[in-house]
Every structure is written in C-alpha cells, then in structure tokens.
Amino acid sequence: MIVYLIRRFGQSVLSIAAMAVLVFLGVYAIGNPIDVLINPEATQAEIAATTARLGLDRPLYEQFGIFVWNALHGDLGNSFVYGRPAVDIILDRLPATMELAFVALILSVGLGVPLGVWAGLRPDSIAGRTIMGGSILGFSLPNFWQGMLLILIFAVLLGWLPAGGRGETTEFLGMRVSFLTLDGLSHLILPAINLALFKMSLIIRLARANTREVCLQDYVKFARAKGLSGRRVVLVHILKNIMIPVVTIIGLELGSMVAFAIVTETVFAWPGMGKLLIDSINLLDRPVIVAYLMLTVLIIVTINFVVDVIYSLLDPRIGLSEMKG
Amino acid sequence: MTKLLEIHDLQTQFHTRDGIAKAVDGLSLSLDRGEILGLVGESGSGKSVTGFSILGLVDPPGRVAGGRILFDGEDLVAGGEKAMKKLRGKRIAMIFQDPMMTLNPVLRIDTQMVETVQAHADVSRKAALARARDALVRVGISSPDERLQAYPHQFSGGMRQRVAIAIALLHEPDLIIADEPTTALDVTIQAQILSEMQALCAQSGTALIWITHDLAVVSGLADRLAVMYAGRIIEEGTTAGIISKPMHPYTKGLIESVPQGKEHGTLLRQIKGMTPSLLKLPEGCKFAPRCPRADAACKPEPPLEERETGRRVRCVHPHTEPLAEEAAPT
Numbered sequence: 001m002i003v004y005l006i007r008r009f010g011q012s013v014l015s016i017a018a019m020a021v022l023v024f025l026g027v028y029a030i031g032n033p034i035d036v037l038i039n040p041e042a043t044q045a046e047i048a049a050t051t052a053r054l055g056l057d058r059p060l061y062e063q064f065g066i067f068v069w070n071a072l073h074g075d076l077g078n079s080f081v082y083g084r085p086a087v088d089i090i091l092d093r094l095p096a097t098m099e100l101a102f103v104a105l106i107l108s109v110g111l112g113v114p115l116g117v118w119a120g121l122r123p124d125s126i127a128g129r130t131i132m133g134g135s136i137l138g139f140s141l142p143n144f145w146q147g148m149l150l151i152l153i154f155a156v157l158l159g160w161l162p163a164g165g166r167g168e169t170t171e172f173l174g175m176r177v178s179f180l181t182l183d184g185l186s187h188l189i190l191p192a193i194n195l196a197l198f199k200m201s202l203i204i205r206l207a208r209a210n211t212r213e214v215c216l217q218d219y220v221k222f223a224r225a226k227g228l229s230g231r232r233v234v235l236v237h238i239l240k241n242i243m244i245p246v247v248t249i250i251g252l253e254l255g256s257m258v259a260f261a262i263v264t265e266t267v268f269a270w271p272g273m274g275k276l277l278i279d280s281i282n283l284l285d286r287p288v289i290v291a292y293l294m295l296t297v298l299i300i301v302t303i304n305f306v307v308d309v310i311y312s313l314l315d316p317r318i319g320l321s322e323m324k325g
Numbered sequence: 326m327t328k329l330l331e332i333h334d335l336q337t338q339f340h341t342r343d344g345i346a347k348a349v350d351g352l353s354l355s356l357d358r359g360e361i362l363g364l365v366g367e368s369g370s371g372k373s374v375t376g377f378s379i380l381g382l383v384d385p386p387g388r389v390a391g392g393r394i395l396f397d398g399e400d401l402v403a404g405g406e407k408a409m410k411k412l413r414g415k416r417i418a419m420i421f422q423d424p425m426m427t428l429n430p431v432l433r434i435d436t437q438m439v440e441t442v443q444a445h446a447d448v449s450r451k452a453a454l455a456r457a458r459d460a461l462v463r464v465g466i467s468s469p470d471e472r473l474q475a476y477p478h479q480f481s482g483g484m485r486q487r488v489a490i491a492i493a494l495l496h497e498p499d500l501i502i503a504d505e506p507t508t509a510l511d512v513t514i515q516a517q518i519l520s521e522m523q524a525l526c527a528q529s530g531t532a533l534i535w536i537t538h539d540l541a542v543v544s545g546l547a548d549r550l551a552v553m554y555a556g557r558i559i560e561e562g563t564t565a566g567i568i569s570k571p572m573h574p575y576t577k578g579l580i581e582s583v584p585q586g587k588e589h590g591t592l593l594r595q596i597k598g599m600t601p602s603l604l605k606l607p608e609g610c611k612f613a614p615r616c617p618r619a620d621a622a623c624k625p626e627p628p629l630e631e632r633e634t635g636r637r638v639r640c641v642h643p644h645t646e647p648l649a650e651e652a653a654p655t
C-alpha cells in the first residue's frame with residue numbers, strides 16, 4: 001500500500017510539472033506582454049528598460065526557471081488590475097467555488113446513486129423509466145440553459161429563491177461559507193442544483209447500468225440463496241460493487257466541477273474563481289489567469305490522488321496487483 | 326413420516342419476446358432425508374431452473390407458473406417469498422457452478438460467512454466468526470483464521486468452492502442443491518470435492534440434489550438418478566439400476582457417450598441431433614426426432630410410468646435388456 005501511495009504521489013507531482021510547462025508556454029511565452037503593457041509611443045530605450053525589468057530579455061529556460069522558482073514560493077505575480085498578488089486574489093475566491101462544487105457533488109452522488117440503483121433494480125417500472133427519462137434531459141440540455149430555466153421558475157415566477165449572488169456568509173474553518181445561514185443556503189441551492197444536474201444524470205446512468213449488470217452476477221444470487229434480506233443484498237453486495245465505477249467517475253468529474261463551475265458562476269453571479277477567470281480574461285489580467293490555471297491543476301491532481309486512494313480501499317484487487325506490479 | 330421434498334407437476338416458464346419458454350414442464354420428484362439424488366441432463370434441459378424453483382430464486386422474466394413444492398410438508402409455492410426466506414440458507418442451501426463468480430469479489434470471506442450465520446441465528450459477531458471458522462475446518466481449509474481475513478481473489482478455484490460449501494454447511498441444512506459444483510474445476514480437485522461432499526452430507530444427514538450434465542460424475546455418488554430432457558423427467562430410478570439397464574433411449578445414449586478408460590482412441594458414441602429449442606418443441610415425445618426407436622406410437626406424449634419397482638420411464642418403446650457389459654461405465 002505504501003509503495004503504491006508513493007508511486008501514485010510521484011505521478012501527481014509529474015502531472016503538475018508538465019502542466020507548469022504548458023501554462024508557461026501557453027500564457028507567458030506566446031505574444032509579447034510589452035505590447036499590451038507599454039505606451040505605443042514609448043522610445044526604444046524605454047521598451048528595453050521595461051523588458052529588462054520584467055526579465056523578458058533573458059533566455060526562455062531562464063525565464064521558466066524564475067517562473068518555477070517563484071511559483072514554488074507561492075508567487076505567481078501581481079494582478080495588473082488589483083495590484084495584489086494573483087494567488088491571494090484566487091484564494092479569496094476559492095472557498096466560494098469549493099463550497100459550490102462540494103454541495104453539488106453531495107447532491108449529485110446523494111441523489112444520483114439511490115435513483116440509479118432504484119432504476120437498475122426495476123428497469124421496467126414506471127419509476128425506473130421516469131428516472132431514466134429525467135436523466136436524459138439533465139444530460140442533453142445545455143448547462144447555462146438549465147440554469148436560466150431554474151432562475152425563471154424558482155426566482156422569477158415562484159419567487160422562492162434569489163436569482164444570484166452569495167448571500168450572507170459566516171466563518172467556518174477559516175473560510176467564508178454560505179451554507180450555515182438560511183440566507184446563504186437559499187442563495188446556494190439553485191447554483192448547486194444547476195452544477196449538479198449534469199453529473200447527477202451521469203451518475204444515475206452509471207449506477208443504473210452497473211446495478212443491472214451486478215444483479216445478474218452469481219454472487220448476488222448466492223447472497224440471496226444464503227437467506228440474506230433484500231436490503232442487505234442491495235446495500236452491501238450490490239452497492240459496494242457499483243461504488244467502484246461511481247467513485248472513478250466522481251474523481252474524474254469533481255475536478256472538472258471545480259474547474260469549470262465557470263458557466264454556473266456566470267449565470268448565477270456566484271463570486272467564485274470561475275467568474276474571476278472570465279473577468280480576468282476580459283481585462284487581460286495575465287497573472288490571475290496563470291494563477292487560476294495552476295491552482296486548478298493542483299486541485300484536480302489532488303482530487304485524483306485522493307480518489308485513487310479511496311478506489312484502492314474499495315476494491316481489494318487494485319492495491320494488491322499494483323503493489324506486485 | 327413425510328418425504329423431505331416432494332415436487333408435483335412443477336411448471337417454470339420464461340416469458341421471452343419470442344414466446345413462452347417452458348423451461349420446466351410438469352416435473353415431479355421426491356427426495357428422502359439424507360438421500361443423494363443426481364439430476365442429469367444435457368445443458369439447457371432445465372436442471373438449474375429446477376434448482377432455482379425450489380429456492381424461489383427464479384428471476385423475471387421467469388416465474389413458477391404452477392405445481393407444488395412440498396418441503397417437509399410445507400408448500401413453498403403457495404407460501405411465497407415469506408415462507409422461502411426462512412428456509413433459504415437455513416434448511417435449504419445451494420452451491421453454484423462457477424466458484425469464481427459465487428463469492429462477492431469486494432467482501433472479505435469473514436463478512437460473507439458472518440452475514441450468513443446472522444441471517445438465521447441471533448448471535449454475536451464473535452460467535453458467528455467461531456462458527457465460520459469451524460465450517461472452514463470441516464471442508465479442509467488450513468489456517469482458517471488467516472483465510473477468514475482474505476478476499477476471494479486470494480483463493481484458487483477449488484478453495485473458493487470449498488468456501489462456498491462451508492457457507493452452505495453453516496446451518497447444517499436438510500437439503501443442499503449443488504448445481505454442477507465441480508464442472509469448472511480440475512479433475513483431481515473434482516474427485517476430492519465429490520468425496521468430501523459425500524462424507525459431509527452423510528455426517529450431518531443432509532440430503533443432496535447433485536445437478537450435472539456428466540453422468541460419470543454422479544454415478545459413484547448418487548443413490549438415485551433422475552434424467553431430464555426438455556424440462557421433463559424422462560427416467561428415474563436407482564443409480565445402479567439405471568447405469569446397468571437404462572430403459573429410455575435417451576438415457577442409454579447418455580451412458581454410451583461417457584468415455585471409457587479401455588476405449589482409448591475409439592470414437593465416442595454421441596446422441597445424434599441437437600437439444601430442441603424450448604419454443605419449438607415437437608408434439609408427442611420430445612425426444613422422438615432424435616430417437617432411433619421412434620414411430621407413430623410416440624405421437625401422444627407418453628406419461629412417466631412405473632416400469633419396474635422404483636423405476637419410472639417416459640417412453641412407449643423402452644429398452645428392456647441390460648446394457649452389454651463392455652458399454653457399461655466402470
């Protein structure tokens with residue numbers, strides 16, 4: 001197990017390093033920031049001075065070295081717009097996005113797995129068909145459109161929930177969160193549902209397909225032949241087997257949920273990292289864009305690492321064969 | 326005293342898109358306490374479905390459409406799921422064909438054994454573990470404490486089948502239905518498990534229905550044989566009687582197709598033709614199209630009739646001579 005963890009950790013570090021190269025090449029090295037930063041009527045001498053000040057006259061590998069060195073010290077440059085370290089600005093917004101993503105994740109797993117298992121156990125029942133039909137809608141309607149529909153129904157027509165913003169926040173584990181106050185919660189529900197719908201549909205379909213497959217296995221029949229209650233057969237024998245693919249998908253999808261909450265945050269004016277990214281692109285705030293990309297990579301890689309660990313705990317066959325290999 | 330198991334006119338059907346497949350059609354059987362019955366027939370003849378019907382484990386689109394299954398005098402078909410729940414794993418246990426598939430791959434052996442004990446006995450986990458351990462010892466598994474902590478993939482096929490047998494024995498059931506439990510195993514392990522099962526059942530007075538497509542496997546084990554064809558029993562009698570003097574042409578064909586040690590290199594005699602589709606069964610005797618003795622008299626389906634004491638045969642032209650010495654399996 002330890003060997004497996006160390007190896008898996010090494011892979012994670014490697015992914016981050018690879019991404020650093022890509023981000024550097026993509027954002028830093030292409031185009032000349034001087035053209036954007038400096039007055040077009042500046043003299044040649046002024047341009048040379050600015051270039052030297054920003055370190056842009058050095059060879060590419062040296063620039064990359066400086067970028068990595070600073071990044072390792074948590075310094076990804078100052079925002080052009082706010083004049084503060086870009087990392088700080090991102091970190092200010094991180095809790096809002098994390099909160100949104102985690103609530104959406106809990107919704108999509110908490111509802112998706114039971115609904116999917118239910119539909120898989122009774123594929124021909126009316127409930128089973130309805131669940132499947134619903135998941136097809138959640139799957140195929142564009143995310144922003146679902147969001148606007150939610151606003152239209154629950155905020156505009158019914159007036160039950162606010163249409164945007166984050167509402168009242170409180171301090172929790174050193175972060176500002178919405179879910180602990182009623183007002184914050186009411187602001188959180190719609191965007192969380194919006195972000196959850198697509199993943200939930202995915203999880204429903206996955207759980208249903210796997211439940212149907214597992215139900216046909218001899219070990220389920222054997223479990224019933226042993227005289228176990230139907231509840232134990234479903235909750236232990238079937239659920240534990242279908243959680244393996246579900247956890248994999250959660251791992252793949254949670255990362256993208258954090259990273260690409262952009263649409264939902266824009267539709268609901270949720271003050272998270274995604275909305276910040278859109279604003280920064282509009283303002284050409286390069287350090288913030290870089291900080292966003294690097295942080296997102298870090299988050300995704302970390303999540304994948306954690307998921308792999310959970311995965312190996314769920315499936316006894318994984319960790320062992322990996323250890324031998 | 327009532328028989329342990331009596332099946333009367335069992336009908337188990339599968340509703341498929343192409344029609345109703347009568348996997349078991351009018352099957353009657355009985356079994357005494359402690360008796361070993363070999364249920365023999367080609368693949369697709371309805372042996373497994375018969376076993377699942379007894380345990381009430383026929384899944385949709387299948388269902389038990391008629392007949393009575395009396396277990397110790399109680400009608401399981403009429404009693405439904407509630408009556409079944411109390412018996413499954415407790416008084417009737419089942420072992421499946423593929424040991425690689427019968428144990429849940431993500432649960433440890435102790436989990437899978439303890440839950441079986443606790444399904445029918447109100448005991449602590451510790452007591453249940455002790456029982457699980459004893460059961461493993463009984464089926465010849467060494468270092469049981471260590472084995473309890475393992476996952477199924479850490480066992481060989483033969484070991485897994487031993488674990489499945491241990492699970493079946495946990496509550497010392499009155500009846501074990503073993504559905505081709507050695508088919509997937511090596512010949513040597515097959516022989517070991519066969520004799521162990523026989524000993525264990527004799528010890529605890531457990532009756533056994535041993536399902537197989539291989540006559541050679543059961544001929545040394547079973548007290549009686551029932552031969553199935555297309556969802557029916559076509560011949561039933563003592564093992565010795567049937568092996569030495571099969572009366573139904575199908576049974577005779579089965580016996581003659583068993584490989585013999587001394588016939589190395591010679592061609593095996595096979596029953597000609599194929600198992601018929603359940604959706605397109607012929608009128609009259611279902612075996613007639615493949616039968617060398619068939620004629621017009623086979624048109625109405627013959628009933629299962631007692632031809633000699635303890636021998637029931639479903640045929641109008643049964644063989645009456647014992648098999649020639651060289652053809653009888655050794």
Ligand SMILES: Nc1ncnc2c1ncn2[C@@H]1O[C@H](COP(=O)(O)OP(=O)(O)O)[C@@H](O)[C@H]1O
Binds near residue numbers: 366372603
């Ligand atoms: N799930 C099913 N759906 C449709 N037909 C089935 C199903 N299971 C079994 N049958 C039918 O029942 C027949 C007998 O099957 P089975 O009892 O498994 O045969 P065997 O004697 O090889 O154990 C099969 O030939 C098939 O036509």
Ligand SMILES: [Mg+2]
Binds near residue numbers: 372373374504
């Ligand atoms: Mg079978």
